[in-house]
Amino acid sequence: MSNLGKRPTAWVDLTGSDDENSAPQPKQARVSASQSGSASQPRPSQSLNARDAWVDADEEDEILDLSQDADEGNGWVCVGAIDGKIVGIRYYNGVATMGEQVMVQREPGNPYDSNAIRINNVQGTQIGHLPRNLAAKLAPFMDSRSIVIEGVLAGEKGGWDCPINLKIYGPGEPIARAQVEAKLKSDRVPIRKLGIAAPKQPKQAVPPPQRRQMGYHSSQSSSQALSSQPEPLPELGIEHFVEHSERFRPRDVEKMVEEWGAGEDALSKMPFAEQPQDLVSTLLPYQRQGLAWLLEKENPVLPALGSTEIVQLWKRSSERSNVFTNIATQFSTQTPPVLAKGGILADDMGLGKTLQVISLILEGGPGTTLIVAPVSVMSNWVQQIERHVKKERNMKVLTYHGSNRKRMTHREFAEYDVVVTSYGTLGTEYSSKGKNAEKIPRKDGLFCINWSRVVLDEGHNIRNHATKSAVAASSLLATSRWVLTGTPIVNSIKDLYSMLKFLAVTGGLERMEIFNAILSRPLAAGDPRAEAILQSVMRTWSLRRKKDMKFVDLKLPELSEYVHRITFRKDEREKYDALQAEAKGMVKQFEAGKSKNGLDIYRHMLEVLLRMRQVCCHWKLCGARVTDLIALMESDGAVALTKENRAALQLLLQLNIDSREDCPICLEELHNPVITACKHVFGRECIEKTIQLQHKCPMCRAEVADAECLVHPAIEKEAEEDPDLDVETKSSKTEALMSILTASRRDPKSKVVIFSQWTSFLNIIQHQLTEAGMKYARIDGSMSAPVRDRAMTTLESDPDTRILLASLSVCSVGLNLVAADTVILADSWWAPAIEDQAVDRVHRLGQTRPCTVWRLIMEDSIEERVLEIQAEKRKLVGKAFQEKEKAGRQKTTRMGDILKLLS
Structure with missing residues (x-):
């Protein structure tokens, strides 16, 4: 392994070139201290962008945004490869070894060659450039965003150059890809085909619709079937709907592959922590195991000398014990890498993530913990701490929120054990008055202190790494970092990237270019190595237990889920x-x-x-x-x-x-x-x-x-204000829904929650309930908090109110609906996590009755393809946690989902 640990002088005089193909070299070049190649990486708030700059001696480093978009290329396909070399490596201190993933970045501001393409290692330190003649051919494609290039070192660094294999990715859309390939050929780019085709079309993830004749349809004559006003429906028992519906098990857990991750058996054998003395509540056994895991992750240790253990993807070389190699990116260093302290607590909703974190705060040593939460659950943290922590512990809690809050100093924050704030407050303080470029730590506010730990509640709020909340969270100074979420992957694998960046992992996956090259694009192509790396990542940084795991033993009643297909008239x-x-x-x-x-x-x-x-x-x-x-x-x-x-x-x-x-x-x-x-x-x-x-x-x-x-949304009308609603305006779906309600009412204790995304559809259902004499309550976004509370109380306490009409967006988080035992999902969309959260409002701790979920799906319609997309997104989570998978591959873009739905 050549040049490992070599550190050239900070300034070198560059007066010549290796040969006519050598990359442009400056007369003076400097690499900033934070990019010196040391594996001891700065905190995210202090790390510089992965680019160097050409500067004069008396100027501060200017970071140029010159590379291909780090987030580009998801869903693209490989069109070929180039066997090339990196030149000018003797002028740069980038540490690199054979097999290492590297970053390929444009440098149009290079004063010696406007086509310059530089190569950086995973830490952002420059290794060298591509030769002039190759850069001249590739630069126009990179500048027009026509291609994305990945690089892997194909050999050891020599004194003058280093072999590199470049993979070229083009757009997945066939016509655009054909145009790019033709242009590459006409420009004589030395690209060779790899025999890699576009990813295969997904297999059907949901069984084809069974075209059964439902009882309430088969009883109609052909003339009645043409009418929008059918005859009154016969009353059917709930057994009829069970018989004529498909059993749906979207969240079944499959046994994990031992070498890829910890299965249910391994999770059940995790060590236990002692019951915290200052905690009023007695932790359940799996919660004590969770506490032990949390404490361990706050104190990670690198592999010992001679050990074959892998810690946070770092292994110690058996040949040279002082060398550490990252198994995902193959980056090697003699400097012991910094390990991330913290992780992702991804337990199912309702398993007590809040209580486990409170226990961690009690047992994890002194210091101030910052909890960032949605506004709607901030008060819950304060209440839970007051409820679960013994009074004599005298835990001091501060709610830091609101426009009138006092900007506090680090000494003032340090007087508290816990500070609770919102994502909005965090983002505002990060970027207020243009201070997002201001150095951290600051004089006051949330960025003035090195927190003992930062906890992101509902951490999927930072799943888009480019949002203000995500950037601000990653910029906080903290010893330990935690993400709490029951849905760590909502839409695509990119959701996970933002969390890894926040956790301050090292070795390369914290950089979007490398994350895409190692995980995003290979996973889309079904690469088993990428799947193994993903599962290793989740096993390392995430703990996920589910309600239906036997050792969790919540003793929840059975949950039965069905897809009920309905035929169009x-x-x-x-x-x-x-x-x-x-x-x-x-x-x-x-x-x-x-x-x-x-x-x-x-x-x-x-x-x-x-x-x-x-x-x-x-x-x-x-x-x-x-x-x-x-x-x-x-x-x-x-x-x-x-x-x-x-x-x-x-x-x-x-x-x-x-x-x-x-x-x-x-x-x-x-x-x-x-x-x-x-x-x-x-x-x-x-x-x-x-x-x-x-x-x-x-x-x-x-x-x-x-x-x-600015134009604001139209004011929602209440159902009774709509004169066009009448009993005759029934659809096949509302007929099926009313039949299920009628059947469920044969059990005098059964109560039902009907979820829809559209309040206008709730209006239609509400009118039909009124006409049928069924008493109901309702919660939607147009209602004030007191009105919602009264609706909840009515459902729980009034035996005659057995139906709740609920807006999916309002009721998917933060409500306890255990008074009901049946859920009807009247419509679906492609992110299944929201529906799962809604169901978990009913099937959770405190539920004493068996629960049933009905998904109403029109046969041979877009709703069936929505189920396919949901299955693919569940598969993505399954790859991370080894839950039950179905055939198919994930799409990573909204347009990709749209084209699939409309194809």
Whole structure:
């Protein structure tokens, strides 16, 4: 292993070149101290970007943002490889060994060659450059974002150069990929084919629909089937629906492969911690095991001399005991690497993650713990600490939140055992008054102190690493870092990257370029080595126990889940098929590259998708297709804020809300969503702050004079305010739902929660419940907290109120619904975690009755393909935790999911 540990002088005089193909070299070059190649990495808040700069002696380092986008290339396919070399390595102190993953980055600001492409090791330290002639051919492709390049050292470093294997990735879309390949060939790029094709199409993850004739359909005559007003339905027992539905076990646990991860048997044999003396509550056995794991992860130890143990993916070389190698990236160093302290506590919802962390605070030694939580659960932390910690312990807790809070110093924070704050407060203090570039530690506020530990509750809130919350969390100074989440992977493997970055892992996976090369793209291609690395990562940094594991022994009643398929009536099928034909036409336009505006076609696809999903529930949700909305999306520029245009903009805004789009400024989920006259949707706080600074839309630069120009969502109408609702407006889905309700009511103690994403659908169901004389309560986003509380109390205490209508977004987190024993999911979308959370409001500690979940799915519709996508996302979590998997592969982009649904 050449040059390992070699440290050249900080300044060198570079006056010549190796040969005509050598990469450009500066007359003076400097690598900043933080990028010197030491494996002792700085905290995330202090680490510099993975680029060096060409500077003069008296200037501070300027970090140039010149590389290919680190987040690019997900879902792309390998089009070939190049066997090349790195030149100029004697001028740089980048430590590297054969087989190591490296970063390939453009350097257009290089004064000696505008085509320069540099090679960095996983720590961001430069190794050298690609030769001039190869860089000249590749640079235009990198600059146009046509390709993404991965690099692996193919041999040992010599005195002058080092072999490198470059993998070239092109777009997954066939036409665009063919164009890139043709251009590579015409430009004589020395690329060789690897025989790697595009990933195979996923196998069907959900069994094909069984076209059974349900009792309430088969009893209808053909003429009745054509009518939207069928005869009254016969009452059917719940056994009928069980018999005519598919048993659904989305969260079954499969035995793990021993060498890949800890299975249920291994988890049951984990060591136990002692019961904390200052804790009032007695920990359950699995919670004592969790505490032991938490304490161990706060005190990690590198492999001992001569040990074959692997710790946080680091192993000690058997040949040279002073060398540590990361088994994921193959990066090697003589300097002992810094180990991350902390991890991801990913226990199922309801298993007591809060109590285990309180125990850790009591047992983990002195210091102040910072807990970052959503506003809705901040008070829960204070209450739980008061409830579970003995009074004589005198634990001091501070709630640090609100616009009137005092900016505290590190000495003032240190007076408390626990400080509880919100993600919003954290993000605001990180970037307030442009201070995001200010050095850390600061004089006051959350970034002035090195916390004993930082705990992110509902840690999946930072799953997008580019959001303000994620950047701020990773910038905190802390000895130990913890993520608490029951859903560590919500949409894609990239969710995990943000958590690893927050945990300050070392060895390369904390860099997006390396994470994509080692995990994201190989997993999409079904690479078993990547799956093994992912499972090793999760075994190392994550602990996940589930409610149905035998050793957990919560003694919860049985949970039975069913997919109940429903057949369209002829009139409903005609409406659905018309929308589907339009959708497929747009897909063909998009794939053929004929769409003139990518954002418009994306919005149009979302609109048709929404209508297809809604017509599965009830055609009234679609209304007449709003031609004004289509015309609005196709028009150029801003529109006049007339009454008609405001109504159309509100429809477009609601489309983005229903599709769960993100705010393009902060990249968080839409918060207080508004839309501009130029048809761009933002969180209100973000766009108002932008208007104060520049009075322009950050997306298209259109003039936005003031906040009065923003259009807010339409005010939701209550069901009784809608004169168009009547008993005759029934759909196949509402008929099936009412039949299940009627059957469940034969058990006098049974209570039901009906979840839907759309309050307008809840309105329709509510009207039909009223007509049927069924007493109900309701919770949705239009209600104040006291009104919601009264609805909860009514469901729990009133024996005649046996139905709760619930908005999925409002009720998926933080509520206890154990008064019910049946859940009906009236509609579905592609992120299964939200549905799982909703079900867990009912099936949790305190539940005493067997629980049943019904998923209502229209046969041969988009709803069945939604189940396929859900299965793929569950498979992704399964790869990490070895839960039961079904065939298929994950998509990593929203557009990928859309194209799958519409294909």
